Amino acid sequence: MVSTEACNSRSFSWLVKSCLPNPHPDARRKSGFVSRAVAEKVPPDNQRYCASISSLPDDLLLECLSRVSPSSLPSVALVCRRWSRFVASTELYSLRRANGHLRPTLYAVAVSDFGVLSASHGLEPGRPWKTVLFTGAAPAEGLEASSLAHARLVALDSSVYVLGRNASMRYHTWSETVSPRAPMIHHRKKFAAAAVAGRLYVAGGCRAAAVEEYDPASDTWHVVSEAPRKRYGCIGAAADGVFYVIGGLRIGDGCRTAAAASSSTFPPRGEAHVYASSMDLYDVGAGAWMRGRQVPNGGCVVAACGAGGHVYVLASHAVELSFWRCEGRRSAGAAFGEWGRLRPPPVPAQVRLDGTVRFCCVGVGESAVALVQVVGSIDDLLRRSGRSERGHRDGLVLVYDCRSGEWNRGPDLPEVLSRAGCVSAEC
Amino acid sequence: MSESTEKKMVRLRSSDGEVFEVEESVAKVAKTLQDMLEEDCADAVIPITCVRAPILTKVIDYCKDQVMISSSSSTTNNPNERTEQERKAWGQKFMEGVDSSTLCELLVASNFLNIEGLLNLGVDKMVSMIQGKYPQEIRDMFNVVNDFTPEEEEEIRNQNAWAFERDPYYKKRSSSK
Numbered sequence: 001m002v003s004t005e006a007c008n009s010r011s012f013s014w015l016v017k018s019c020l021p022n023p024h025p026d027a028r029r030k031s032g033f034v035s036r037a038v039a040e041k042v043p044p045d046n047q048r049y050c051a052s053i054s055s056l057p058d059d060l061l062l063e064c065l066s067r068v069s070p071s072s073l074p075s076v077a078l079v080c081r082r083w084s085r086f087v088a089s090t091e092l093y094s095l096r097r098a099n100g101h102l103r104p105t106l107y108a109v110a111v112s113d114f115g116v117l118s119a120s121h122g123l124e125p126g127r128p129w130k131t132v133l134f135t136g137a138a139p140a141e142g143l144e145a146s147s148l149a150h151a152r153l154v155a156l157d158s159s160v161y162v163l164g165r166n167a168s169m170r171y172h173t174w175s176e177t178v179s180p181r182a183p184m185i186h187h188r189k190k191f192a193a194a195a196v197a198g199r200l201y202v203a204g205g206c207r208a209a210a211v212e213e214y215d216p217a218s219d220t221w222h223v224v225s226e227a228p229r230k231r232y233g234c235i236g237a238a239a240d241g242v243f244y245v246i247g248g249l250r251i252g253d254g255c256r257t258a259a260a261a262s263s264s265t266f267p268p269r270g271e272a273h274v275y276a277s278s279m280d281l282y283d284v285g286a287g288a289w290m291r292g293r294q295v296p297n298g299g300c301v302v303a304a305c306g307a308g309g310h311v312y313v314l315a316s317h318a319v320e321l322s323f324w325r326c327e328g329r330r331s332a333g334a335a336f337g338e339w340g341r342l343r344p345p346p347v348p349a350q351v352r353l354d355g356t357v358r359f360c361c362v363g364v365g366e367s368a369v370a371l372v373q374v375v376g377s378i379d380d381l382l383r384r385s386g387r388s389e390r391g392h393r394d395g396l397v398l399v400y401d402c403r404s405g406e407w408n409r410g411p412d413l414p415e416v417l418s419r420a421g422c423v424s425a426e427c
Numbered sequence: 428m429s430e431s432t433e434k435k436m437v438r439l440r441s442s443d444g445e446v447f448e449v450e451e452s453v454a455k456v457a458k459t460l461q462d463m464l465e466e467d468c469a470d471a472v473i474p475i476t477c478v479r480a481p482i483l484t485k486v487i488d489y490c491k492d493q494v495m496i497s498s499s500s501s502t503t504n505n506p507n508e509r510t511e512q513e514r515k516a517w518g519q520k521f522m523e524g525v526d527s528s529t530l531c532e533l534l535v536a537s538n539f540l541n542i543e544g545l546l547n548l549g550v551d552k553m554v555s556m557i558q559g560k561y562p563q564e565i566r567d568m569f570n571v572v573n574d575f576t577p578e579e580e581e582e583i584r585n586q587n588a589w590a591f592e593r594d595p596y597y598k599k600r601s602s603s604k
Contacts, residue, residue, distance in 0.1 A: 072559060
């Protein structure tokens, strides 16, 4: 890790003191790290002082690296250990964020027999997807295609975490590397996952009600809470410090009493379809569950995400899709948890999404929601809507502009990625 | 400061002992020196112990230019006033031909003297030198020692992506492995 001391020294007053007569001797103590480094580099005779990039203080080098374009960062990470450490550091992320060098980018990751495939798109019109393939041995270790078949993707800063049933990996988008990470404590499949306040949270998808938290700094998982309802096939989302566990089916019978005990307003003896249209809210800061909510009109939630303090939900009904926005900002007061109906995505009517076609919903930045078709064929849909294009069988990408309320078509997901998971990372 | 006819001079001594005499207004472009002068804790000759003479010359050139711009910017229609574009072009020209070690010294000097404009120019120059290069090219340019062990290099190779559908630079990099 980069010394925080070295990075906070934007006012360089301490540097003055190290070279010049010093009226405030305590200033030197405060910033011991760098002033010592500078002092070492000044030869005793003050004659042959020669700077090289290795002698630059951390904050100067970080400032330089924070302005390098994202496409050059993989190279930078390979230069030497120090640079590699910087590219992976949270300091560089904060600096790039502060300098406005971050762009929300949509990532799709799929595991195939020949490696881990990742495609990214910045949602700029006219740009194609950028695809990379990891063929190395490191990600393959314990990460066969099967263990990541239903992996959930969560982004934290510039990293994308791929959480499989019994294996996890981290894809660092700047250095373009993948490395194994600690697997979850419980083996989960089709579970809810989201990032809240720099940590990952997972729930559902297994017989245990445990909600696990992942700390990226220590690469460890631990159980933080028990979910009021055990769900399978649920979707995770995050908004304003709340982890939403949405939809899915009920697992087992044991949860009935737990559900009844935890909430009086919520239907206590929930049948599967009730679970499919409900969501549980875990307040991460308080470590407590909030009152559960019901998606209006009793649809079956097929995709959901958080964006700009709202939770967006795509629900499937018998013959149509509906798209909803839930107010997730707690500053909204009484309006918190209020639903608003939005324009449904422009896919042809009479689609049943469950089973044949599956979408991933991803909040890209504050004001865009991307809907990526990750499973199934829409050839039929195209034919029904009277279009003659070919080669659009998979990977339909629709982008919802939260400000204008318009849907736009993005470039299709590359065909090579099948059964991908999607997420948005800032890089 | 009150006598406008006779400008107050400040003397700066570089790390290799050369003494530069500059107008106070020029020295004050450097925030560090400005603070010292205002606090009146400057000696007759201010030692700038971590900046060599050739670098200090370059820094003083920059400061002189800044003074020239700011002193004439109050009058309308002045020929020295620059548009954003001209300022960029001037900055590029100022940094032209600066090699990597000079650049590093300039960065350290402008950091030490707290001259934000020069620091920005230096950082931008550094970024333009780093961008679009292979790791080995960056190492050669800045004399950085590759301190990865062979085992680590192997691990990195394994972790790294093989990129396609991308700009040619990446194709080149991956095929050269």
